[in-house]
Amino acid sequence: MSQTFSEWGHVYADLRMAIEKGAIGSGGRLPSQSDLSDRYKVPRHVIRRALERMKQDGLIGSWQGRGAYVRGKKQIYRIGKQTRFGTNMRENGCDVRIQILALRQRGRASADIARMLEVSQRETVLVSEILHFVDEVPTTIGRHYFDPKRFPKMLEALSDTAWSPVAFKQFGIDRYTRSETTVNTRIPTPSEAIALDIAPSQPVFELVGRNVDEEGKPIEVTEAIVRGDRIRLLI
Numbered sequence: 001m002s003q004t005f006s007e008w009g010h011v012y013a014d015l016r017m018a019i020e021k022g023a024i025g026s027g028g029r030l031p032s033q034s035d036l037s038d039r040y041k042v043p044r045h046v047i048r049r050a051l052e053r054m055k056q057d058g059l060i061g062s063w064q065g066r067g068a069y070v071r072g073k074k075q076i077y078r079i080g081k082q083t084r085f086g087t088n089m090r091e092n093g094c095d096v097r098i099q100i101l102a103l104r105q106r107g108r109a110s111a112d113i114a115r116m117l118e119v120s121q122r123e124t125v126l127v128s129e130i131l132h133f134v135d136e137v138p139t140t141i142g143r144h145y146f147d148p149k150r151f152p153k154m155l156e157a158l159s160d161t162a163w164s165p166v167a168f169k170q171f172g173i174d175r176y177t178r179s180e181t182t183v184n185t186r187i188p189t190p191s192e193a194i195a196l197d198i199a200p201s202q203p204v205f206e207l208v209g210r211n212v213d214e215e216g217k218p219i220e221v222t223e224a225i226v227r228g229d230r231i232r233l234l235i
Helices: 007-019 033-040 044-056 085-091 111-117 155-159 166-171 190-194
Strands: 060-063 065-068 075-078 096-106 125-134 136-146 178-188 203-211 218-228 233-235
Touching: 007 033, 007 044, 007 085, 033 044, 044 060, 044 065, 075 085, 085 096, 085 125, 096 155, 111 125, 111 203, 111 218, 125 155, 136 190, 155 166, 166 218, 190 218, 203 233, 218 233
Parallel strands: 075 233
Antiparallel strands: 060 065, 096 125, 125 136, 136 218, 178 203, 203 218
16 A cells, blocks of 8 residues: 555655754765664654655665665766866865775786886786775775885885875975876775775776876876765766
8 A cells, every 4th residue: 555645754854854954964874764663653664665765866875784875965076187086075175084994015016007007017016005085985995006116115105194196295296197097887896895885786986097297107006996976077
């Protein structure tokens, strides 16, 4: 039997108001259907109908076993000659926080990374892996690859700042540009899904780019794993 608006409309209106007033922030989890049923003193099928309408209206998303979460406004990420994710998000008025996930040496680079860095695939490369939080929502995993012959102390520099534009200044590089970027979509790895707090089946953008100095020599290859529900690419 179908429910009338009066049966689920109050739940819908109250939750929508909470989202619009910021009581449940972007990326925030909604209480479980059982908890909402107890709170509003209505059957769970009424809660499901209200949540279905909220999903249709683009207010929330959901995934199996993890419940519903608030969809935030998509931020525009501009891909161009001066591609800097953190700077771009701050220019959009967002708060950005960086967490270092790993700083390590990698014994063998992939063929694509070696080609873009212009090093032998047999050579060791340095890898920085960071997680960007945008308005406290995990949004992008960034992997940055460097040639240790040119930047022998890069990992030490990144341990202090976590941000490669600042680290490069310690090596006398104040300006550099993006020479190429490729964009793909794929399913995240299990560890990427956990870090980004998304469903394992939710596709992500994979952006691979090369940054070069003013002489056109490669200084960094970047691999960004980006949540498509949070970011809109502008190329």
